């Protein structure tokens with residue numbers, strides 16, 4: 069590093085093909101060059117560790133376990149971009165990450181890594197730590213900058229991009245934790261070692277938070293281009309015995325749902341976007357045949373709807389309208405035109421929202437509609453094919469019942485009378501459809517319809 | 518400097534110009550809500566969306582910068598569709614009435630709250646002019662009308678409806694001003710309530726007017742039907758005042774319809790007789806309900822007026838936002854700042870359910886422009902009613918706020934005042950606890966607010 073010029077560093081990152089891991093996948097070297105070329109006596113680097121996506125925790129893991137990698141990445145980026153000030157912006161709900169990064173920053177400061185002559189160059193750089201303002205939208209770069217300036221966390225139209233006009237109007241590099249953590253590795257091992265992994269346009273590896281109906285979940289790091297099926301089966305150990313893979317939701321609540329029929333899709337930026345999903349934060353939730361697609365769309369949208377900052381009309385109002393329609397469908401109160409209206413609202417929110425939150429919030433709904441439209445139609449007709457939506461199912465006990473009374477002991481609503489050695493019955497009025505009896509019956513005598 | 522094409526028109530704009538600036542130069546009119554020159558772009562309403570043909574991206578014209586070589590579409594189907602959908606979303610969130618429920622029910626659309634405000638303010642003759650303008654036969658109608666307006670009166674949910682009919686019955690005579698002469702002549706066939714209402718309304722708009730009828734007296738059928746309630750002198754006096762205003766009454770002679778059509782610029786047929794079909798012939802049917810006859814007459818005159826001025830007849834089909842039924846738990850919030858418990862007059866009991874900006878509201882104008890007919894389906898629960906707040910000379914009605922941010926930005930520029938609170942669907946404009954807003958700033962916010970959310974309390978917009 070001590071021998072390398074800024075141009076050398078940017079060239080190196082360029083050759084590695086590194087793209088931003090914060091969601092959109094912008095080429096990192098191109099962004100660095102923009103910041104380098106933008107005029108400004110002060111330039112900032114912000115490490116985006118706001119990770120507001122539910123179920124994603126790779127940035128947390130990196131910040132807690134490898135804070136030095138991230139700081140090193142920031143130092144290298146500072147040399148490349150000419151930045152003079154750095155900010156580690158960390159989600160306030162990650163106290164351990166905050167304290168570890170704080171300690172790491174102190175260590176680096178004490179060891180002389182910051183100050184007037186970083187990495188042996190005549191350049192000043194230091195890093196301060198700031199805690200996030202506690203909302204998902206604070207991870208969006210223009211809203212993040214607004215909070216640092218003491219304003220309400222609402223996004224603004226880009227362009228101008230932060231690279232040209234960022235914090236306090238100065239050129240600012242906003243980069244994700246994972247992106248920055250890759251940088252020292254690339255410098256140490258050379259760009260080719262990184263570029264060798266992955267696909268033509270998506271190089272290197274990506275960390276996913278594998279969850280849902282797989283035998284083994286957790287954080288996984290895979291080469292870009294690994295197929296959905298490989299991740300589910302080889303890494304996750306497949307879905308449970310007797311169950312069938314139905315779909316995977318990739319990219320968190322802003323991502324999309326990829327059906328089993330497309331499971332051989334390679335996981336890279338372009339393929340995912342084409343299928344209507346996105347890399348997003350790297351959420352990877354596996355669904356099996358007992359998961360209801362309509363209910364999943366409702367669940368994911370309920371997150372983005374709550375997190376909408378409320379600034380622009382389509383996202384503020386449209387997500388709420390969509391959510392209420394999905395709630396009606398799940399409760400069996402859907403009406404004929406609901407699906408058409410839902411689709412129209414989704415397109416408007418996607419096309420006309422101001423920032424990435426609104427522009428991606430409809431993805432789960434749009435992909436579900438694209439690949440599983442018949443399940444939506446079924447809900448209008450009062451049926452939940454996955455037998456999941458409580459308002460649309462009934463539990464009953466077949467003649468196979470051996471009268472063991474386990475179900476009656478289990479039932480929290482007292483809907484099953486205790487009748488040892490007789491065939492039990494469920495009082496449909498009292499039943500709260502928790503499925504407890506279904507799970508405890510030793511002879512599978514409980515039936516869902 | 519940037520050179521770009523807006524709807525295929527080439528324009529050149531200075532550095533830093535927005536697509537809105539460029540569109541203005543190209544003569545393309547883009548609807549906006551959240552933009553004013555003083556507050557700049559807020560990029561919140563997203564109604565000004567245009568399409569960047571190059572990237573396929575939809576952009577808010579108010580904040581997107583004009584770039585060299587851009588191809589911008591401001592009126593294609595996709596853009597118009599998105600604007601309409603976005604407006605529908607704003608209207609789904611909108612908790613406010615454009616017109617008061619009583620006015621909506623009144624067959625003749627009397628501006629009841631406006632009239633009652635004038636009355637309680639002591640301007641009896643002003644109130645009489647409103648009654649004359651809207652009802653044409655105010656003295657007649659208050660004797661023969663069943664006052665359906667009072668059934669819609671929201672005050673009934675607190676104590677008793679305002680005695681609307683009695684209020685306007687108590688008014689004396691008042692004649693509105695005629696517009697400047699247009700040089701056009703409107704012929705009306707039929708001198709019943711509908712025909713004379715059409716004639717009166719046409720006169721007000723500045724046209725000359727001739728009324729033809731075979732019967733020797735005007736309004737003969739009403740006279741017969743309401744012989745009990747309606748003294749002849751009352752109706753005679755009202756017919757006489759229409760004549761005095763300039764109507765030429767040609768009664769008691771056979772009517773040559775074809776002749777009327779060929780000698781008048783526009784003709785309104787207000788009788789059962791079949792009339793020639795022509796572009797300048799309009800209808801105004803008599804109705805068993807007298808107030809409806811008046812309404813039909815006014816509508817016929819409006820259609821003729823639009824034809825004579827070469828415009829589209831919009832006024833009768835304006836978008837109407839409606840709150841709908843108040844939920845029991847909302848009744849208090851609705852009325853708390855509207856109720857005048859110590860009203861000294863009946864007119865003073867009015868809650869003022871209408872919108873003070875029913876004419877200038879940009880949301881309503883855009884709804885009309887994009888062909889939205891109300892009331893819209895909300896697809897979600899209607900947001901709850903929040904009480905009107907009094908900000909000195911200005912009223913703030915939160916349900917009508919589109920969260921555009923203009924007043925917040927004006928306040929910021931003035932060093933304090935209104936701010937945003939909450940987020941998502943609960944975003945609201947408020948005076949922060951302990952905060953103050955000067956009368957001057959409140960007035961400027963009311964002026965700039967695109968809807969009736971902030972409105973001058975004493976403001977009246979209906980012409």
Ligand SMILES: Cc1cc2nc3c(=O)[nH]c(=O)nc-3n(C[C@H](O)[C@H](O)[C@H](O)COP(=O)(O)O)c2cc1C
Pocket residue numbers: 087088089090091092093094116117118119120121204205206207208209210242243244245247248423424425
């Ligand atoms: C609603 C929303 C939330 C976001 N949250 C994060 C986040 O938590 N962390 C992150 O790195 N990027 C997040 N982003 C993306 C950032 O705006 C920005 O693109 C990213 O930090 C750039 O880093 P990269 O180039 O390394 O990907 C979010 C974007 C949106 C629209």
Ligand code: SF4
Pocket residue numbers: 205222223375376377378379380381383384421422423424425426427
């Ligand atoms: S898209 Fe949603 S989160 Fe983004 S600015 Fe609009 S309301 Fe706020």
Ligand code: SF4
Pocket residue numbers: 917918919920921922923924925946962965966967968970971
């Ligand atoms: S009250 Fe303020 S934010 Fe609301 S519509 Fe009016 S100007 Fe806009």
